[in-house]
Amino acid sequence: xxxxxxxxxxxxxxxxxxxxxxxxxxxxxxxxxxxxxxxxxxxxxxxxxxxxxxxxxxxxxxxxxxxxxxxxxxxxxxxxxxxxxxxxxxxxxxxxxxxxxxxxxxxxxxxxxxxxxxxxxxxxxxxxxxxxxxxxxxxxxxxxxxxxxxxxxxxxxxxxxxxxxxxxxxxxxxxxxxxxxxxxxxxxxxxxxxxxxxxxxxxxxxxxxxxxxxxxxxxxxxxxxxxxxxxxxxxxxxxxxxxxxxxxxxxxxxxxxxxxxxxxxxxxxxxxxxxxxxxxxxxxxxxxxxxxxxxxxxxxxxxxxxxxxxxxxxxxxxxxxxxxxxxxxxxxxxxxxxxxxxxxxxxxxxxxxxxxxxxxxxxxxxxxxxxxxxxxxxxxxxxxxxxxxxxxxxxxxxxxxxxxxxxxxxxxxxxxxxxxxxxxxxxxxxxxxxxxxxxxxxxxxxxxxxxxxxxxxxxxxxxxxxxxxxxxxxxxxxxxxxxxxxxxxxxxx
Numbered sequence: 001x002x003x004x005x006x007x008x009x010x011x012x013x014x015x016x017x018x019x020x021x022x023x024x025x026x027x028x029x030x031x032x033x034x035x036x037x038x039x040x041x042x043x044x045x046x047x048x049x050x051x052x053x054x055x056x057x058x059x060x061x062x063x064x065x066x067x068x069x070x071x072x073x074x075x076x077x078x079x080x081x082x083x084x085x086x087x088x089x090x091x092x093x094x095x096x097x098x099x100x101x102x103x104x105x106x107x108x109x110x111x112x113x114x115x116x117x118x119x120x121x122x123x124x125x126x127x128x129x130x131x132x133x134x135x136x137x138x139x140x141x142x143x144x145x146x147x148x149x150x151x152x153x154x155x156x157x158x159x160x161x162x163x164x165x166x167x168x169x170x171x172x173x174x175x176x177x178x179x180x181x182x183x184x185x186x187x188x189x190x191x192x193x194x195x196x197x198x199x200x201x202x203x204x205x206x207x208x209x210x211x212x213x214x215x216x217x218x219x220x221x222x223x224x225x226x227x228x229x230x231x232x233x234x235x236x237x238x239x240x241x242x243x244x245x246x247x248x249x250x251x252x253x254x255x256x257x258x259x260x261x262x263x264x265x266x267x268x269x270x271x272x273x274x275x276x277x278x279x280x281x282x283x284x285x286x287x288x289x290x291x292x293x294x295x296x297x298x299x300x301x302x303x304x305x306x307x308x309x310x311x312x313x314x315x316x317x318x319x320x321x322x323x324x325x326x327x328x329x330x331x332x333x334x335x336x337x338x339x340x341x342x343x344x345x346x347x348x349x350x351x352x353x354x355x356x357x358x359x360x361x362x363x364x365x366x367x368x369x370x371x372x373x374x375x376x377x378x379x380x381x382x383x384x385x386x387x388x389x390x391x392x393x394x395x396x397x398x399x400x401x402x403x404x405x406x407x408x409x410x411x412x413x414x415x416x417x418x419x420x421x422x423x424x425x426x427x428x429x430x431x432x433x434x435x436x437x438x439x440x441x442x443x444x445x446x447x448x449x450x451x452x453x454x455x456x457x458x459x460x461x462x463x464x465x466x467x468x469x470x471x472x473x474x475x476x477x478x479x480x481x482x483x484x485x486x487x488x489x490x491x492x493x
Contacts, residue, residue: 030090037089107147111138114156114182121174127161143199153183156202166195175200188465205230205465209242210450212249213486214281214471216288219253222260222358224285226252226278226423226456227466252456252466254421256398257358262459263393266411266419267402268436273426274452274468275402276303279362281471282400284490287312291358294330296323298365298372306474310491314359320372323363327384330361330397334387337395355396361388362400367407382412389418408436425454425468437463 052060071077103111115138122132122141131141146155156179165171176191179202183189192201208230217225218238228249231237237248256263269275279295280303286293287310295304296317307313317323337355344351363369369381388397401419403411405428411419424436426449437457452468474484474491 033090034086035089037092040092041089103145104151106151107145108138110151110153110183111142111145111156114138114153114179115142117178117182118175121171121178122160122164124161124163127163129161131159131161148204152204153202154204156183157199158202159197159199162198164198166193166198208453208465208467209247209249210453210467212240212242212467212469213483214284214469214490215241215486216490217251217285219251221289222255222257224254224256224282225469226254227452227468228252229456229464229466252458252464254458258393258396260393260398262421263397264389264399264419265401265421265423266416266436267400267423267425268405268408269402269423269425269454270405270427272451273449273454275404275425276301276364276473277452277471278423278425278468279364279400279402280304280306280473281469283307283313283360283362284471284487286358286360286398288490288493289358291360293360293362294326296326296361296363296369298323298363298368301364302475303364303473304362306487306491320369320376320378323369324373324378324381324384327361327381330359331384331387333359334391334395334397337397338391341394341396358396358398360398360400364402365404366401367403367410370410382415385415389415405436421456421458423454423456423466423468425452428455 049057071081115132115136119132119134119136123130123134124132130136141160142156142158144155144157145153148154160166172191172193176189179191180189183202188205188207190203190205192203194200208228212228217240219225228240229252231250237250239246240249241247254260254262254265267275267278269278283293283295283304287307290312292312292314293307294315294317295307295313297304300318302318304316304318308316315322315326317326337359340355341351366381373379373381385399385401388395388399391397392399399419401411401415405424405426422436428436437455450467452470454466454468455463456466457463470483471487472479472483474487479487
């Protein structure tokens with residue numbers, strides 16, 4: 001029988017061989033650098049030669065031959081050229097530092113925690129690669145990561161199994177939520193899914209100011225500022241004063257009027273998310289631009305009481321009867337405006353001033369108003385919105401409707417197709433984002449957002465993060481004296 005080797009002896013032989021290989025590698029390291037660099041240089045030279053036009057190759061060969069002849073005429077010329085080439089090859093052959101090795105113990109612990117949290121959702125027993133498995137290492141699937149100076153995760157790129165159902169919003173939402181929870185709530189994260197390559201790129205976004213006071217904004221005629229977003233999401237910046245300091249912020253601009261591609265807007269949000277604040281901001285900007293505004297409250301909250309009797313405010317309706325009367329008048333006025341503008345254009349005459357002025361309808365909590373009308377056996381308020389929504393662009397009429405997320409499905413489908421400028425404030429799940437924006441947000445589920453923070457999408461443009469200008473009710477007891485004076489000054493000017 002063959003003699004059985006001792007495990008200790010086998011281990012010692014392996015350690016000796018490993019140490020010998022390490023010593024040999026240290027001795028031959030310069031030669032390895034030169035060979036590796038030479039291989040890289042030949043590969044690059046070959047690629048450059050293939051890209052070189054054929055009519056230039058003869059001239060290049062002539063110059064190279066001439067340079068070799070000149071060098072050979074000098075003493076020690078070929079030796080110096082060979083030494084220079086070896087130095088260049090050694091420099092090109094050096095190993096670049098692997099970013100995966102640049103990780104501290106605290107960073108590795110956080111990355112491993114993210115990996116372990118993703119295992120229940122990305123592990124697939126049928127996957128032969130087993131990228132995510134119990135007891136696995138994060139380096140198996142994490143390709144790139146970056147931390148900031150505070151050791152907070154700034155970037156992360158990972159690849160996952162091709163069997164993961166990344167086309168389902170619910171499955172993606174689970175993964176995004178885990179990453180946000182494990183990475184920490186110190187940052188807002190953006191998730192970019194590459195379904196074809198089975199990759200996910202997580203990047204943090206710079207913090208946005210959470211309190212931007214209402215003020216006159218530097219925008220063109222017919223432009224309304226919905227809010228402000230990340231600088232990378234906008235093409236321009238405007239000066240904004242915050243706490244006495246002027247800063248350059250990127251606005252989310254919505255164009256209204258006859259040249260608007262999306263003349264009507266739908267705003268959704270939870271109670272306390274800043275929905276009424278957004279509508280007050282619209283009304284304030286509209287009256288300051290010389291437009292006429294009709295404000296309707298679905299519930300008698302008094303959120304629009306500060307506009308009563310102000311210049312440019314045609315009506316403020318808080319009760320059911322006043323609201324139905326205002327909507328009925330607006331429907332007739334829209335048709336009259338559309339006919340007057342059409343006749344003026346057919347006659348090649350100027351449009352009368354009374355119909356050229358922009359007219360706004362802002363309805364807060366429309367679904368609540370519909371429920372009140374149904375309970376009182378009154379006409380459905382939505383029937384009076386058909387003409388303003390259909391003819392609004394040609395009649396210089398802008399409609400802004402708002403409701404809570406839970407009420408979004410009660411809007412008529414034809415209304416949703418005409419309300420293609422969308423704003424969603426507060427925490428929103430992926431199902432709600434799909435209903436409001438037609439696609440998922442690409443972010444984790446944020447349950448703790450400051451008031452006025454959300455997302456905006458105008459027509460076919462992409463979704464952008466938005467912070468709505470702070471426009472509190474000056475008659476509210478909780479409004480500070482500074483904010484009250486500021487809003488009242490804007491209303492009076």
